[in-house]
């Protein structure tokens with residue numbers, strides 16, 4: 001959804017809408033319920049509001065789909081990109097990282113919502129706190145039971161002993 005800057009009345013506008021958001025490739029799109037107010041001060045635009053959605057993610061251990069609820073407030077200030085010369089832009093980005101820009105007299109609301117939802121979603125989600133994940137050998141979901149594969153993982157408690165043995169071997173050789 002794009003909003004024409006000139007369509008924003010001086011005293012602002014309030015909108016309630018449902019927008020599709022695609023947070024990750026291959027997942028979604030999920031529908032986000034957005035309540036927002038848009039204000040314009042000459043060319044400067046302020047957008048604030050709330051987003052409610054449930055994002056479809058995958059458990060980072062077993063890859064099962066996980067529904068992750070998101071409820072977030074946002075407040076973004078936009079300035080026309082065309083008005084900013086490069087030098088000024090560099091200075092600005094160092095001082096005010098939160099500043100955003102619009103171009104062609106349009107504000108991409110869908111992109112704003114997508115960014116805000118992304119910020120609220122953790123890098124990793126689990127289907128449950130004790131998810132056992134999938135077997136690296138046969139790919140079986142270990143939450144459904146043991147697969148019986150033998151893993152040659154060394155017990156981490158014994159690892160220092162292995163190092164010690166190696167050390168002794170090296171010493172013996174020299």
Ligand SMILES: [Zn+2]
Nearest residue numbers: 059062127131
């Ligand atoms: Zn899982």
Ligand SMILES: [Zn+2]
Nearest residue numbers: 135138147149
């Ligand atoms: Zn297995």
